Amino acid sequence: MVFHESELEHRVSTVIQARRDVRELHSQFPILPFADDDGVVHDHTFDYYVVFEDGYRVAVAVKHARKRTQILDMFDRIARHDFSHVADDLRLMTEEDATYETFYNAHDILRAREHFDEVEYEITRSIAMRLVGRFRFGELLRDCAHIGARRDAVWQLIDHGHLVPLSPGRISALTWLTVPS
Incomplete structure (x- = not known):
């Protein structure tokens, strides 16, 4: 605790x-x-x-x-x-190390870890690996059966380093992501 x-x-x-x-x-x-x-x-x-x-x-x-x-x-x-x-x-x-943006991102990562869905993770990873260049977080949420599970899968991919935000700050559906080479 x-x-x-x-x-x-x-x-x-x-x-x-x-x-x-x-x-x-x-x-x-x-x-x-x-x-x-x-x-x-x-x-x-x-x-x-x-x-x-x-x-x-x-x-x-x-x-x-x-x-x-x-x-x-x-x-x-x-x-x-x-x-x-x-x-x-x-x-x-200090508050410079734990900004509200980094806190909320960390909170979303921790929540996603608690709700790991192997099937959704692999589906989302497969979709992301086919995307070229930069794309928005929200593009990975399209046409999914369960948006909460998909959102958690995207956060898990970020957590594992399979997706990288292109700018600092709060990660949202509009954040540009890329697959590291």
């Missing part, structure tokens, strides 16, 4: 969960010490702890971009202590 103490944390965790290379995601871990300018030791609880498929471990702090300098200074202070027993890296994620 992943916990969110803010709307920004919810967006960040959703974006992280939608990555295909994430093996584990934990909330409110690790807790790492750092010393302030007066030498007083404080603890910082990271918002998320990510373990990737290759074993790489990242402690993630979620803050608004306006706090970047303050958080990066704290990271430098934490790095003065050995934290390699817990994490390989410290990362700051």
